[in-house]
Amino acid sequence: MLSFNHLVFIEVAKHLSFTKASEILFISQPAISKHIHNLEEHYKTPLFERKKGAVSLTEAGIVLQQHLLTASSLSKQIEFEIGSIHNQQLLNGELKLGASTTIALYVIPAVLSAFRKQNTAVKISLVNRNSENVMEALIQHEIDLAIIEGKEKMANVNSQYFLTEKVIPVCAPKSYLTAKSKYTIAELKEIPISLRERGSGTLVAIGQALAIHELKIADLNICMRLGGTEALKNFILADDSLGFLPLKAVAKELERGDLVQLEIEGLNIDRHFYFIQRIGEENSGINKAFIKFAKNHYNLLL
Structure with a gap:
């Protein structure tokens, strides 16, 4: 177990703020200091520099932060393994998960619910951001397991395939686009299109599909960019433009007739979801158990 002094240091070092650490740990700022x-x-050296209200780590502080992040991961693994010895049928520990928007909203909730019911001693938290920001949270040790669109090739992370999903072109029933059910790639360049924000995994998948036809996203007639799947879906419901959205995100709207699926001839957009972990933590007990559970859950549904 890490001492409380070390836990305080981890929060101050993460946010470079004594005030923020005070809010997170629910103790006064003088107590943080x-x-x-x-x-x-104890270490007989300064760990932070304080200049003109700004806080930064000293060289010793950087070294301590790196070791404490490793020690924190080891502490979680010890808690998991000791808890498993006490009760081999019940997982024990903390699952800090980060997922891109589509995963967090439409894919993982059912898995988390089923996992929680079987493992009531596990503390679960979920961070919902776009793929780029989820990866940043993983690198900064805010989370221990990420699920995003796309296989990361960074040197300090490991990727493991989860599942694949379709992204489809849709529009509102009132849109003039419903006059045709199929459009060519050439026609696509003239259609007003609404897209997700930069950093979105969906946007990356669209770009990869377009590249097969020697097109770039910049070649499209983009009329709107929105942050988040729900924001884009609600805009398409009210507008006459075309949007590319995950099939799971619009299944209910398609069934009710609130949205209409179109076809772009020859354009197939598949998104591949991966579990991402920091190198060296692939065998972390709680992460490994959840990955296996999630894969089995979706295999049973297929």
């Missing part, structure tokens, strides 16, 4: 002072006395 005292815990940091205790560590600096």
Whole structure:
């Protein structure tokens, strides 16, 4: 177990703010300062520099942060393994998960619910951001397991395939686009199109599909960019433009007739979802157990 002094240091170092650490840990700012002072006395060196209200890590502080992040991961693994010995039928520990928008809204909730019911001693948290920001949270140790669109090729992470889903072109029933059910790639360049924000995994998948036809996203007639799947879907419901949305995100709207699926001849957009972990933590007990559970859950549905 890490000492409370070290836990305080981790929060201050993560946010570079004594005030933010105070809010997160629910203790006063003077108490935060005292815990940091205790560590600096123990290691006999300053851990932070304070200049004109800004806080930064010293060289010693950077070294301590790196070791404490490793120690924190090890502490979680110890908790998991000791808990498993106590009760081999019941997982014990903390699952800190981050997922891109589509996964968080439409894919993983049912898995999390089923997993929680079988493992009531596990503390679960889920961060919902676009793929780029989820990866940043993983690298910064805010989460321990990410699920995003696309296989990351970064040197310090490991990717493991989860599942594949379709992205489809849709529009509102009132849109003039419903006059035809199929459009050519050439016609696509003239159609007003609404897309997700930069950093979205869906946007990356669209770009990859277009590249097969020697097109770029910049070649499209983009009339709107929106942050988040729900924001884009609601805009398409009210507008006459075309939107590319995950099939799972619009299944209910298609069934009710609130949205209409169109076809772009020869354009197939598949998104591949992956579990992403930091290198060296692939065998973390709680992550490994959840990955296996999630894969089995979707295999049973197929």
